[in-house]
Amino acid sequence: MSKYLVTGGCGFIGSHLVNLLLAGGHTVRVLDDLSTGRRETISSGVELVVADVADRAALDTAMRDVDGCFHLAAIASVEQCTRDWAGSHRVNLTGTIAVFEAAAVRRIPVVYTSSAAVFGSASERPLRETTPATPISAYGADKLGCELHARVAGLVYDLPTAGIRPFNVYGPGQDPRSPYSGVISLFCGLVSEGKTLTINGDGQQVRDFIYVDDVARVFAAAMGGVSTDARIYCACTGHPTSVLELAKLISELSGVAPKIAFAEARRGDVRNSVGDPARARSELGFSASVDLRSGLRRTLEWMASERGAPVMAAARR
Ligand SMILES: NC(=O)c1ccc[n+]([C@@H]2O[C@H](COP(=O)([O-])OP(=O)(O)OC[C@H]3O[C@@H](n4cnc5c(N)ncnc54)[C@H](O)[C@@H]3O)[C@@H](O)[C@H]2O)c1
Structure with missing residues (x-):
């Protein structure tokens, strides 16, 4: 059994992932600033570090003794990112780089959260990991930035990662x-x-539309698919x-x-925003249930x- 850090673990998707990991017998620590997440969503056996994800010192402490990190903390609202361009960039991209940096020091694998928002105006159907990304929002641009920095993390810092692009989660x-x-x-x-x-x-x-427990399963499966190639997976039903x-x-x-x-x-x-689940199916053995x-x-x-x-x-x- 492993010990994992889940950033944003008090949020909607993060709390389902925490429950899935606990059900699998793993130990979980959560780092969350509780800006939209709620403490009550996680069970009492879970250690909670209330901190900002861009706080490197807090990340260093939270990453001690863990086997892997699931990074979900973000300002998840496209509208809020539009209103606070620079502020959301600090959380969504700088925060992700801080996670990669802290993880690289200990070579802790990271499964991080991108988004189908990276596709933006792409009209291909279905949307695949190979479809050129053309984000049309500050939120989508920063999520694409996370993917580019994951590539750098693998190439320059030898950090194994996998990125998840959830479609519409409910x-x-x-x-x-x-x-x-x-x-x-x-x-x-x-x-x-x-x-x-x-x-x-x-x-x-x-x-x-993809059910939240299915998305949690993609995250968990992706921890087995991390590599310095920084693979990306659509979390969708097709x-x-x-x-x-x-x-x-x-x-x-x-x-x-x-x-x-x-x-x-x-x-x-x-x-049109419909994904192709083929890569997640063939490489991670995932299909929406x-x-x-x-x-x-x-x-x-x-x-x-x-x-x-x-x-x-x-x-x-
Ligand atoms: N819900 C969707 O349909 C969807 C689709 C694509 C991608 N995503 C991504 O999935 C992840 C989780 O989204 P969600 O829908 O569960 O949103 P959410 O708002 O419920 O969860 C985000 C969590 O991150 C925490 N957080 C926010 N800023 C933080 C900071 N600076 N430091 C520490 N913690 C912080 C919040 O308190 C919250 O618990 C996000 O990265 C989001 O961008 C969500």
Whole structure:
């Protein structure tokens, strides 16, 4: 059994990864500044270091005696990164370089988090690791920067890494009240409150929704695939779902027929974002195991339990 450091382990994806590692019998230490993450999401057996991921001294301490590092800490909101360009750069790119630097000293392998946002305006379908990255946001540009520095980490500092590009992640633990939440958690939250679903654009924009526990499994598998070649893996299902189809499915599962309103398309909104899971399948042995219908059911059930409301009949089916 191994001991791992998980940065951002109190966040949405990080907390699921921590649980997966614990279930596998590993020991986990978390470094998180609790800016969006919550202490309560991790169990009491997990050591928590409350610190900024760009703080090299804190990283040095947190990395002592670990066998590997999963780096997820980031400002995960594209909108917030747009508003605070330099501030988010400090966390998302400088923080990642600090993780690589601290890990290189001890030659601790790092699985770090990139994003499908690196694809930006790329129109290829499906999107592959080999598709040229053309980010269209400060967030996407910094995630691409993480990948470039991972390459440097391998070439210059001999540090083994693997980078994960999650597509649209959803599932229990994602805060539906956050304006930065993914579309699934926003829609599920609105439906359960009987509110109108507002779709930006015509609703035909296509996404690749992947359940959070599946993403956690890609991270865990990637620790076995680290190398100084700095391999990158898409964490996706390969299944396209339009936002309008998603709204209909959520309404069917919740047994509520919400009003659907259409608003202006968001500037820079990507039309098609569907990934190719082939590399993760062939090199990591990963394939997504939770289909959208089951994942949505679990998400709706979790939301109902959070509100103390009875689980809606349709969601239980
Ligand atoms: N949710 C998605 O759909 C998605 C898609 C692609 C990539 N990602 C990436 O996955 C990772 C996790 O995202 P998430 O959705 O769980 O977001 P999240 O906001 O729930 O988790 C991020 C965690 O990092 C912590 N953090 C933020 N700034 C920090 C700092 N300066 N120092 C230490 N900790 C800090 C937060 O407190 C939080 O616990 C991020 O790197 C994000 O960019 C997420």
